[in-house]
Amino acid sequence: MVKIQEVAERAGVSLTTVSHVINHRDRVSPALRERVERAIAELGYIPNRQAQGLRTGRTNAIAIMIPDIGAPFYTELVRGLQTACDSEGLDALIYNTDVPGGHSEDHGLHYLRMIEKRGVDGLIVADAALHRIQHELLKVTVPTAFIGNLPNGAVDSIEQDGFDSAYRMGKYLISKGHTRIAHVTGPSFFNMSMIRQAGFEHALADAGHPIDDSLRYEGTFLPPAGHDAVRWLLERHSNNMPTAIFFASSRMARAALAALADRGIRVPGDIAVASYDLTKDLEDVRPRLTTIGVDPADLSRGALKLLNERVSGAYSGPPRRIVLPATLEVHMTA
C-alpha cells in the first residue's frame, strides 16, 4: 500500500504539501500542485480511509434504517440512496430491521443502539413505526433525518404529501364516474395511514359523495391484507358491490389483483382498482395499476441532502420538514 510519504518523496516535497494538495487545493501553487498530482497518479496513491477518519473524526459512512428491504418502496429507497452516496464518496450501511409490519418499536430501538455503536456520520430513519419514538431519535448523538411523517418534528424530515395525493386520487376516481368506492387503508397506528385516509375521504365528501363507513377496511400495507380485503368485499358487499376500490399501498393492491383474478372478477370490468405508491415493480403488473405516489429515490436524495447539511455544519438551525408532491399515473385498472 503506497502512502502519502512515498508520494511526497517522488514529488520532491514534504508530506504536508501532498496532504494540502488533496484537502486544500488552493493552498499550494499550481505548478507544485500539478507535480504532486502527477506523482499521485503515477504511484496510484489512495488515501487510507481509516487514517483519515481517525484524524478527522469522520467515518464517511451513513446508516439507513428500514423495516423491510423486500418491499419495493424500500428497495428503491435504498438504491436511490446508494447512488447518491456513491457520488459523494460516502458508504451507505443498510440496517434492515426486518419487521415487515413495521410495528415493533423495541426492535427499532435495538437497531438504534447498534448504529450508535457502529459510529457513522449520519443516520436516515425510514421506518414509520419509529415516529413514535422520536424522543429516542433526539438522544441519538449523530445527525439524523427521517423519511416519512414526523408529527412533532424532532429531527429533519422529508415526506410525501399523503393528504394531497390521496385527495387527488379521490377526485380522479370521482371524475371517472365512480361514486361508491371502497377504501382499504393502512393500519390506524401509523400517522401516514390516517393522513392518506383523510385526504381520500375529503375528496369524496367535497364531491358530494361522502364515503359509506361500511366501505372502509383497515389493512396493513402488506400483501396478505390485499387478499383479506377482497374476501371482506365479497362477504360483506357481494349484493351491492362498489364500482371501485382504492388501496393505501400497491402491495395490497397487487395482492388484491391476484385475489380478484382467483375469483374470476375482472378489472376494471367488474371493479376498478387504484392505489398509492409509485415503484418500478408495478411496471410488470397486469393489468397495469393506476397509482399515485412519489419516486422513492427523490426521498432518499432529499434526506441525504438534509443530512449532509447537518454533518458538514452548513445548517444547524431547528429541524426542517420537506413535503414532496406526488405524481398520478393513470393506467388501465381505473
Add this chain to the structure above:
Amino acid sequence: MVKIQEVAERAGVSLTTVSHVINHRDRVSPALRERVERAIAELGYIPNRQAQGLRTGRTNAIAIMIPDIGAPFYTELVRGLQTACDSEGLDALIYNTDVPGGHSEDHGLHYLRMIEKRGVDGLIVADAALHRIQHELLKVTVPTAFIGNLPNGAVDSIEQDGFDSAYRMGKYLISKGHTRIAHVTGPSFFNMSMIRQAGFEHALADAGHPIDDSLRYEGTFLPPAGHDAVRWLLERHSNNMPTAIFFASSRMARAALAALADRGIRVPGDIAVASYDLTKDLEDVRPRLTTIGVDPADLSRGALKLLNERVSGAYSGPPRRIVLPATLEVHMTA
C-alpha cells in the same frame, strides 16, 4: 467519546491491559479482567473502529457486487448477507452496478476499481456477467468469492446446481403428463443459461420426449422477455400449443403470467407454467407458480463463510467450489 485510557484509569490498570481484555481475553487474570470489564460497562466504552482499523489493517467491511438490487433474487441475497454480516460485526457495502441485463463487463470493471479503492477486507461478486472477466477478479488484491457459475474457478465460488434443478423440473413436468413443453431460456451468453437449458432438455430426452427445437425461445431473465415469449408462443404455435412452458427465471414467468392473463389464456387450464427460482415475492403471485431453486440467503451465507476463511487466513489453498441442491416447490400452475 470515552477512550481506552479512561477505562484504564477507572479500572486502575494500564491501557495495554484493557486492550488485552478486549482482544486476548486469556492473557489477563480473571479477577482483573472482571474489574476492567466492569469499568468498560460503566463508562459505556466503545472501541474506535477507525483506530482499530488503522492499527490492524482491517476494515471489518466487505463489499458485494450485484447487477440489480430490484430483482428479488438479489434483494434477498443482500438481505441474507446483511443478516450474516451483522452477526459477525461486519459492515456490508452494496455495489449495485445497475445493469439489469447484466451484460456490461466494462461497467463491472469500473465498480471493481471503485471497490478496490474503497478498501474492504473482502469482496463477494454476484454478477454473472463478470464470470467472463475472472482474470480481473484474480488481480483484485482483496479476497474474493463469487456467487454463481465460475467455469475455470479463478476464485472461491458457490452456486446453485442449475443442471440438476432444471433436470428435476423437466422430470416433474413429464410426470404430470406433459410431452410438448416450451422452454424459455436465459441469454445464451451466460453459462448459467446453458447449464439450466442442458439440464432441462436432458430430462425431456431421457423421458423419450426430446424437445422440439421450435419450442425453444431465448429470453433475457428479465420481465419483458416474459411478455415477448408469450407473443412468440401465440404467433408461432397458436395452431398447436404446447401444454406447458418452463421459464429459466421467475421474473420472466411472472410477466408471462400477466401477458397470458391479458389474452384470456388460463393457467394451468390452457397451459401449465413453471419456472426457476425460489424467492419470497412469489408467495404473492396468483396463480401461485410452481418453481425450483435455492434460497438466496443460503448462497450469501455460504459465500461469506468462504470469504471469512480467506480473510482470517484459516484457509489459503486453491479456489473452492460449492454447489447447492435446489428445492422443488409445487403449486397450482403446473
Add this chain to the structure above:
DNA sequence: AACGCTTTGCAAAACGTTTTGCAGCTGATA
C-alpha cells in the same frame, strides 16, 4: 536461599493521515 519458569502488566512504538504554528523566501514599499 537460590534458581529458573510462568504469569502478569507496563512503556513505547507504530499504523497513515490532517492540521497548526512557524520559518524562509519573494517582491514591493519607504
Add this chain to the structure above:
DNA sequence: TATCAGCTGCAAAACGTTTTGCAAAGCGTT
C-alpha cells in the same frame, strides 16, 4: 538598503488503537 507583508512549504503533534519486548512478581523446585 532596510522593512514589511504575503506566500509557500515544513516539522511536529495528535487522533485511538494494538502489539512487541521487557520487567516484575509469583511460585515451585533444588
